[in-house]
Amino acid sequence: MSTLDTIPKTKKEALVEILLRLADDRIVHGHRLSEWAGHGPELEEDLALANVALDMIGHASSLYSYAAELEGKEDEDHYAYFRDDIEFKNIAMLELPRGDFAFTIARQFLFSAFSYFLYEKLIETTDDEQFKGMLSKHLKEIKYHLRHSREWVLRLGDGTEESHKRMQEAFNEIWMYTGELFDLDDADQVAIEHKVYVDVSTFHDQWKNLVHETIEEGTLTVPDSEQYMFSGARKGRHTEHLGRLLAEMQFLRRSYPDATWK
Amino acid sequence: MDTQQQLDQFQERIDNGEKIEPKDWMPERYRKQLIRIMSQHAHSEIVGMLPEGNWITRAPSLKRKMVLLAKVQDEAGHGLYLYSATETLGIERRELVEGYIYGNAKYSSIFNYPTLTYADICVIGWLVDGAAIVNQTMLAKSSYGPYARANLRICKEESFHKKQGYEMLAKMMEGTEAQQKMAQDAVNRWWWPTLMMFGPNDSDSPNSAELIKWGVKSKTNDELRQHFVDRMVMEAEAINVELPDPDLTYNEETGHWEFGEIPWDEFWSVVKGDGPMNRERIKARQKAYESGEWVREAAMEYARKKKLRKEKAS
Numbered sequence: 001m002s003t004l005d006t007i008p009k010t011k012k013e014a015l016v017e018i019l020l021r022l023a024d025d026r027i028v029h030g031h032r033l034s035e036w037a038g039h040g041p042e043l044e045e046d047l048a049l050a051n052v053a054l055d056m057i058g059h060a061s062s063l064y065s066y067a068a069e070l071e072g073k074e075d076e077d078h079y080a081y082f083r084d085d086i087e088f089k090n091i092a093m094l095e096l097p098r099g100d101f102a103f104t105i106a107r108q109f110l111f112s113a114f115s116y117f118l119y120e121k122l123i124e125t126t127d128d129e130q131f132k133g134m135l136s137k138h139l140k141e142i143k144y145h146l147r148h149s150r151e152w153v154l155r156l157g158d159g160t161e162e163s164h165k166r167m168q169e170a171f172n173e174i175w176m177y178t179g180e181l182f183d184l185d186d187a188d189q190v191a192i193e194h195k196v197y198v199d200v201s202t203f204h205d206q207w208k209n210l211v212h213e214t215i216e217e218g219t220l221t222v223p224d225s226e227q228y229m230f231s232g233a234r235k236g237r238h239t240e241h242l243g244r245l246l247a248e249m250q251f252l253r254r255s256y257p258d259a260t261w262k
Numbered sequence: 263m264d265t266q267q268q269l270d271q272f273q274e275r276i277d278n279g280e281k282i283e284p285k286d287w288m289p290e291r292y293r294k295q296l297i298r299i300m301s302q303h304a305h306s307e308i309v310g311m312l313p314e315g316n317w318i319t320r321a322p323s324l325k326r327k328m329v330l331l332a333k334v335q336d337e338a339g340h341g342l343y344l345y346s347a348t349e350t351l352g353i354e355r356r357e358l359v360e361g362y363i364y365g366n367a368k369y370s371s372i373f374n375y376p377t378l379t380y381a382d383i384c385v386i387g388w389l390v391d392g393a394a395i396v397n398q399t400m401l402a403k404s405s406y407g408p409y410a411r412a413n414l415r416i417c418k419e420e421s422f423h424k425k426q427g428y429e430m431l432a433k434m435m436e437g438t439e440a441q442q443k444m445a446q447d448a449v450n451r452w453w454w455p456t457l458m459m460f461g462p463n464d465s466d467s468p469n470s471a472e473l474i475k476w477g478v479k480s481k482t483n484d485e486l487r488q489h490f491v492d493r494m495v496m497e498a499e500a501i502n503v504e505l506p507d508p509d510l511t512y513n514e515e516t517g518h519w520e521f522g523e524i525p526w527d528e529f530w531s532v533v534k535g536d537g538p539m540n541r542e543r544i545k546a547r548q549k550a551y552e553s554g555e556w557v558r559e560a561a562m563e564y565a566r567k568k569k570l571r572k573e574k575a576s
Contacts (some may be wrong), residue, residue, distance in 0.1 A: 002432065031319060035318075037334045037335070039316040039549070041545055041550070042558055043308070047338045050338065057328055057331065061324045077323050087345075116412070155561050156560050159559070159561065160556065160559050163560030166556070251320060252322045253319075256322075261430075261435055262325050
């Protein structure tokens with residue numbers, strides 16, 4: 001049990017918890033993708049990765065805003081800039097260093113595929129109109145992220161010998177972090193009861209099928225899912241990478257707490 | 263060889279304000295000059311992503327982070343369509359890119375200065391994009407059709423960049439003492455390099471007359487610079503930021519602001535490769551280019567295999 005682990009009681013508390021989990025995933029993923037700006041393998045990819053990064057940060061920002069509204073906090077920046085790493089609820093996969101282009105693509109693909117099924121189900125399930133509206137808008141962009149990364153898995157997997165090797169290594173390396181995508185904890189259960197989250201196990205097979213089909217179509221091998229799986233990041237038990245990511249992201253804002261930057 | 267008759271007819275078209283399109287006849291020298299100017303412009307957009315990209319992960323609010331990321335993304339887009347426009351002159355992107363990362367092709371020297379604080383991002387938006395707009399507004403009327411159209415599109419986005427930079431700088435000047443200090447320091451550092459963006463004085467600019475004759479440009483470096491200074495003096499005053507030039511004085515007769523001597527030694531030194539960030543910028547671009555080689559090769563190989571499979575199937 002984490003020292004920061006509190007189980008939400010009301011619907012509002014449950015929704016805030018879910019909003020923050022979703023938003024933290026996206027701000028951290030967006031941060032890593034944004035590191036590519038100006039360093040991509042070709043100009044078209046500089047554009048595409050910046051585009052996905054921008055969507056991710058945009059999604060995080062609107063999810064945080066809603067949480068701020070519910071909790072009576074000043075604004076979305078409160079969550080992004082004034083919480084420490086053990087308070088962040090993102091899964092560990094997203095905080096790992098950006099790696100090479102194959103690693104970035106592997107991560108984007110696995111996470112976009114997960115987000116795609118999650119958002120579809122959540123839009124069907126939730127009775128919170130504001131939340132639903134937000135998710136519907138974001139889903140359109142997630143479809144593009146999924147298509148973009150899926151196409152690259154195929155290109156790299158079935159490209160040259162080197163790209164095949166790198167793509168395979170990327171999946172091998174990231175695989176132990178995929179378990180967390182489908183972890184369900186007490187907070188999720190409360191949120192599911194209040195219809196602000198869904199039981200992620202209900203679309204596990206769909207995710208698995210899409211991921212396996214894509215990896216195999218890319219002439220690659222699906223890594224062993226029976227291996228050790230990392231878990232605990234949703235409750236603040238992160239890798240060592242998040243601390244540095246946040247130190248960079250938050251330093252300016254925290255150095256001048258009285259200044260306005262909007 | 264270009265004949266005199268061809269040259270005369272070409273000049274007549276230019277003088278009539280006609281646009282030259284890729285398939286039209288053009289003097290070899292016109293083609294060469296355009297390739298040089300347009301690819302320099304493209305390289306500048308791409309190298310320009312580096313100093314600004316330096317602050318994306320550290321931007322002080324989510325809104326500012328998104329604005330900056332969108333701006334850097336726009337620059338990649340500008341680079342892309344400028345390279346495409348240059349390719350209409352019969353040269354490939356690869357050759358152009360390798361020309362600056364391994365060769366002597368130039369990009370705007372302004373990007374050889376470091377972005378030290380977040381205020382630099384605001385000042386780049388205000389001054390550097392402001393100067394770029396003055397230049398590009400003129401180039402949007404350029405005689406070469408694809409270049410004119412690319413600039414028209416770029417200008418629209420640059421205006422937004424300039425506006426957001428200026429607004430944020432204004433906010434910093436109204437903000438805490440630390441913010442004001444940061445903002446003023448950034449203006450002090452960027453002012454002179456920005457004035458250098460318009461190129462050497464007309465007396466030292468051998469290409470200008472020819473480019474004007476061919477309608478690629480319509481104003482000289484000094485004319486553009488003066489136009490820029492006149493505007494910036496007003497805009498600086500409006501947000502209480504000082505321009506670091508004790509010689510700035512208004513000339514009632516000409517209606518222009520006169521300014522001090524630009525540090526030309528520094529300009530030529532940076533152009534020749536000796537600026538604070540020249541080597542790092544090139545190294546960063548080389549690294550991106552070289553470590554992306556396997557990705558570009560994979561994409562080509564995949565496309566080839568796919569085509570082959572399609573042919574077999576049919």
